[in-house]
Amino acid sequence: MFTSSVGKKLVMGLTGLFLITFLVIHAGINACIWANDGGEMFNKAAHFMGSSVVIRILEIGLMAGFLIHIIQGISLEIQNRRKRAIGYAVKLGNRGSKWYSRSMGLLGTLILLFLIIHLSQFWVPNRSHQGWLLGEELNLYDRMESTFKQPWVVLVYVLGCISLFWHLVHGFQSAFRTLGVSNHRYLKMINNTGIGFSLIVSLAFAMMPVSMHFNWI
Amino acid sequence: MEHYTMNLKLKVWKQKNTSSKGSFETFEVKDISSEMSFLEMFDVLNEKLINEGKEPIAFDHDCREGICGMCSMYINGRPHGPWHGTTTCQLHMRAFKDGDTIVVEPWRANAFPVIKDLMVDRGAFDRIIQAGGYISVNTGNAVDGNAIPIEKEKADSSFAAAACIGCGACVAACKNSSAMLFVSAKISHLALLPQGDPERKTRALNMLAQMDTEGFGSCTNTGACEAVCPKEISISYIARANAEFTLAALTSDK
Ligand code: HEM
Numbered sequence: 001m002f003t004s005s006v007g008k009k010l011v012m013g014l015t016g017l018f019l020i021t022f023l024v025i026h027a028g029i030n031a032c033i034w035a036n037d038g039g040e041m042f043n044k045a046a047h048f049m050g051s052s053v054v055i056r057i058l059e060i061g062l063m064a065g066f067l068i069h070i071i072q073g074i075s076l077e078i079q080n081r082r083k084r085a086i087g088y089a090v091k092l093g094n095r096g097s098k099w100y101s102r103s104m105g106l107l108g109t110l111i112l113l114f115l116i117i118h119l120s121q122f123w124v125p126n127r128s129h130q131g132w133l134l135g136e137e138l139n140l141y142d143r144m145e146s147t148f149k150q151p152w153v154v155l156v157y158v159l160g161c162i163s164l165f166w167h168l169v170h171g172f173q174s175a176f177r178t179l180g181v182s183n184h185r186y187l188k189m190i191n192n193t194g195i196g197f198s199l200i201v202s203l204a205f206a207m208m209p210v211s212m213h214f215n216w217i
Numbered sequence: 218m219e220h221y222t223m224n225l226k227l228k229v230w231k232q233k234n235t236s237s238k239g240s241f242e243t244f245e246v247k248d249i250s251s252e253m254s255f256l257e258m259f260d261v262l263n264e265k266l267i268n269e270g271k272e273p274i275a276f277d278h279d280c281r282e283g284i285c286g287m288c289s290m291y292i293n294g295r296p297h298g299p300w301h302g303t304t305t306c307q308l309h310m311r312a313f314k315d316g317d318t319i320v321v322e323p324w325r326a327n328a329f330p331v332i333k334d335l336m337v338d339r340g341a342f343d344r345i346i347q348a349g350g351y352i353s354v355n356t357g358n359a360v361d362g363n364a365i366p367i368e369k370e371k372a373d374s375s376f377a378a379a380a381c382i383g384c385g386a387c388v389a390a391c392k393n394s395s396a397m398l399f400v401s402a403k404i405s406h407l408a409l410l411p412q413g414d415p416e417r418k419t420r421a422l423n424m425l426a427q428m429d430t431e432g433f434g435s436c437t438n439t440g441a442c443e444a445v446c447p448k449e450i451s452i453s454y455i456a457r458a459n460a461e462f463t464l465a466a467l468t469s470d471k
Pocket residue numbers: 009010012013014015016017019020023069070072073074076077101104105107108109110111112167168170171172174175176178179436437438
């Protein structure tokens with residue numbers, strides 16, 4: 001089932017929606033930095049996520065979700081590009097579809113580059129400090145403050161969030177179509193929800209480094 | 218609309234056969250009537266070429282009334298040219314102005330090899346239909362058409378899917394060369410009717426498997442297919458076919 005083209009898309013859709021649920025949790029916890037308590041609430045939440053065995057096991061699932069989505073996504077993109085050996089002299093371009101719907105591979109790759117930088121700044125140092133088990137954690141709030149002092153980091157994060165926004169504007173509704181939702185009324189609702197969701201999540205994430213950089217918190 | 222004539226420059230893909238390497242050639246046509254169809258303009262050009270002792274341009278066509286799905290030109294970067302919901306044969310020259318340059322290419326997809334010039338081999342579509350785009354009926358007396366109750370909305374939706382003429386514009390427009398709009402229209406057209414129900418699951422599985430075998434890409438829901446379809450087949454049939462596939466794959470042992 002999952003070796004067919006529709007099955008592969010199903011894997012993309014399911015892992016994509018799974019990653020979306022992760023984004024909700026991640027954004028929710030990080031929003032605690034705006035509690036204006038010097039990071040107390042945020043560090044508590046982060047500590048819960050880093051020290052609970054259950055969550056650390058779920059984290060393995062998250063890793064798997066990311067890896068499957070990325071590997072399948074890149075392989076589909078490559079396979080699909082190979083289906084037309086000779087291209088057109090005049091391209092259909094935006095007359096047939098939106099640029100971001102045709103750029104899911106590119107947008108995904110930008111998100112991946114962002115993820116590598118992002119993980120190497122927070123996740124890797126913290127987990128290695130913990131001895132990769134359940135040891136003592138770093139003060140992640142302090143780490144955020146010092147990391148976001150550098151302007152290039154803020155820029156990379158904002159660009160990452162912009163890529164995420166466009167990836168999700170198409171991806172959110174596309175995933176439901178892949179899963180088989182064909183009811184026109186629901187598709188419209190899903191599309192609008194997707195745009196709203198992408199906007200709120202990307203904006204929330206982008207505002208974190210920005211507000212720290214400019215000392216708004 | 219006012220009648221007018223025009224002189225045009227045509228950049229047309231010329232290719233001797235499937236294995237040869239093609240290239241664009243430029244042709245000029247004069248005094249083309251705005252009331253001609255696009256294919257009639259090509260007839261004028263071909264007659265001129267024949268009179269000059271040159272080889273005419275090969276292109277596919279049959280009914281010339283927008284129902285057979287044979288015509289297949291990729292005109293100025295769009296399958297079937299600039300008009301919405303129109304086949305190449307129904308495109309008229311009033312879509313163009315005097316002095317225009319028009320670029321005409323064949324459908325591009327590995328699954329649609331060029332036979333010659335603007336003609337491509339769409340046998341892949343036939344083989345997908347052979348894989349399940351039918352209902353099996355044992356011979357006997359013809360049943361009364363109205364003996365099987367069909368809900369009006371389903372009949373309408375089935376009919377809208379059956380409007381697909383299999384021209385391949387969806388594949389030509391898709392960045393992934395995906396045939397999902399075609400295949401999903403054919404799956405939906407039968408899945409929506411009681412007559413299609415007995416073979417519903419095997420049909421979805423077999424047609425989609427054949428689609429993969431033929432080398433079409435996978436669908437990423439960009440919507441280019443729907444935008445260029447001369448029969449305005451809705452992309453929501455793709456979602457319906459996805460559901461048909463998932464249900465069939467999960468519940469049948471094939
Ligand atoms: C937080 C991160 C991410 C989320 C929430 C996410 C979400 C999604 C969603 C919902 C889809 C739509 C699935 C469908 O059409 O059925 C999708 C598709 C896709 N994603 Fe991601 N994605 C993320 C990261 C990535 C990364 C890192 C890559 C890879 C390099 C990537 C590459 C792709 C590709 C190539 C597609 C297929 C395009 C399509 O089907 O239209 N994504 N993603």
